[in-house]
Amino acid sequence: MDKRENGMAADQIAGARWQKARASDAKNDCVEVARLSENEFAVRNSRYPDGPALIYTKGEWDAFTDGAGKGEFSNMAV
Template sequence: MITVINGTPGSQIIGARWTKASASDAIGDCVELARVNETEVAVRNSRFPDGPALVFTRSEFVAFLDGANRGEFNAMTV
């Protein structure tokens, strides 16, 4: 299994297939995700592909998505 730690440059995560969020735009508001291995997901800012990626366990990411779907983070965007 590939081991990746937080802060690893996104472009150096071997085998990562980055998926850009559909809400990303040409101005540079871009977020990308990649499955690192069977248990982890990485997130990066695609404007800086060599910048650090944040790595979350699958269960952490599922908890985040659940909170986002429930609107728990909506206050972050106003």
């Protein structure tokens, strides 16, 4: 397995299959997610597909998605 690090170029993550939400707009303004392995996830900005990606462990990803599902980040919406 290649070493993956936060901030590495998203296009350098071998085998990443990026997925975005169906709610994405026509301008491609969306956050995209890729499951890299059983224990790693990556996130990138779809407007900059070759830009940096953030890499998360399964535990980090689970904590974030749990909080998002419970509305814990709703106060950040404008």
